Amino acid sequence: MLTTSSLSIGYHHPLASNLNLELHPAELVCLIGPNGVGKSTLLRTLAGMEKPLAGTVWLQHDNLHHLPAMELAKRLAIVLTGRVESPLLTAYELVSLGRYPYTDWLGRLTARDEVAVRHAMHLTDTWRFQARPLAQLSDGERQKVMIARALAQEPKVLLLDEPTAFLDLPRRVDLLQLLRRLARETQTAILLSTHDLDLALRLADRLWLFSSNGTMEIGLPEALALNGAIARVFQSEGAYFDHAIGAFRVHQAIHGPLTLEGDGYGITAAWTWRALERLGYEVHNGKSRYPLRVEILAESHWRLVTPSTQTDHFSLESLLTQIAQFHSHENLL
């Protein structure tokens, strides 16, 4: 569908060189990587908005950068990060602008165009508010309308630059699931950039992992997590990717090890774990035997065992206060 051969991207200096990428129909690919590596530049180059420094982007056997603009618009659509500021435009009017490459000089919709617009709006569940002006749409609704507009172009390839950026978590999940469904139902190749590593890992068919040295690792999300590629790309001082749990750990241990006992209390244990980590402890499970130990005895009953004392607590708050006290005491010695 869309392939690149020895593609170099960037403005004056290459951000990445010799990229050989491939997008397939019905596949949802997430482009992830740290800030500033050139995710947007790559998307814009693939969309024909920027010229490549070297190499070629192929769209169905045609050099994408040589296609006439109208022809390209019929095959490829993009959703950008910037907000559209046209409060009077209704959702329907906005989506119907997606028919731009198909309509006559006045932009009049034929019956065929109307079907395409309605179909795009039904697919994205935006038909409900088709008559509402943009000013009265929430960020999530707006983003879906923008996607409907892109679908109205009936593209073979759909590119999205951080479509989840302004949305809360439920809406982000919702949007990615929608895109995944769209890829299947419309046989479109969908590529989106995101900072949502967790969601990308759960919902993408494939990850393009862009690292700051300009290399690209491509593979199944789970495979890239397993071989440590994700941890490598995202390593930084404040956080690291723990591939045992498939998520970032934010705090580095500053206080040394601690044993947390009480695996029987799953949720309590998980949140206690996080609280202790936040305080700066390197938390280990009940099999370890460190001098500092927290035992979970019931759902809200914790016991703190230090080499010299043993105290019982009935709230996390009191447990943490006690640990902090123990700590300042230890520092004095």
Next chain:
Amino acid sequence: MQPYTPCILHSLLIIPSMPRWIFLLLVLLLLLAFALSLAFGSVSIPFGQVVHILLGGIPEKAAWADILFKFRLPKALTAVLVGAALAASGLQMQTLFRNPLADPYILGVSSGASLGVALVILGLGTGSTALTFISGLGTLGNFTLALSASAGAALVLGAVLLLARRVQNTLTLLVTGLMFGYLASAVVSLLIYFSQPERVQVFSLWTAGSFGGVTWPQMQVFAPAALFGLLIASTMVKPLNALLLGDEYARSLGLNVRRARVWIIVSASLLAGVATAFCGPIWFVGVAVPHVARSLLKTADHRVLLPASVLMGAAFALLADLIAQLPGSQRVLPLNVVMSLFGVPVILSIILRQKQLRQL
């Protein structure tokens, strides 16, 4: 709003979704304003006689035919064309720059025209030759003004277009246009500073604006130029709609943004330049009418906004001119003064009545 329904009448009228009754109302308003401006002035002519004379009948008073054909008809036509031209120009500029404050003169066209006129009136010749040449109220003098205004407007337009082809960013264009405007205004001020009071008087008369200066021979240049500008504007409605989404989206939809921008500027500046050249810088219509159109029709679709703005602009210009004539009296108020004095309250009341201030 209903999705566009294909309809033969609508496609003929280039207004796919404008409610028909509003369109009809606007046409009626325009016809009424036109009739009023033919009938009223320093001398009132009964409506029946107006129609009678226009159809080739013999008037009750011989002077009426002269008044009608030599003065009121060309003046009314001029008002219609200028109102339509400035409204269409302002609409295009507001969308192109995505700025509700943009007007037809934002790229410095009127400043250029003023400079041209100022150079002729204030700067030309040392003695009284140039002055008598112009203030003789002869057709030739008026035409000289129109020519010099056109030359000045064309100069600025040329410079802006040269830039528009090179500059990627529309905002840069806006700022450079403003700078050109300031530059031209500065030169005009300088000329005024060093000129004799009589000449300054003639110049300030020109800046007050008037629809009365266009004679039939001039109309043969003025009308085709204005209509040509409107024609280009009507071919730009689709690109203008795409530009509502911003340059990048417009480009991704297949629009050649740079080319569209050049044509929009050509159309908007031609309309503004022609209007200024023949009638002086007419303010207010260009910036206000598109807002009224958006407010009343509650749409951002240029297929609706363009014809609506054209009709409203024409009617507004006719009515403003009618008031400026102070019907029944021998005095005439400066057109720009009337536009603002009577236009501002009317238009504010329309725009502020909306729950939220309408944007583009």
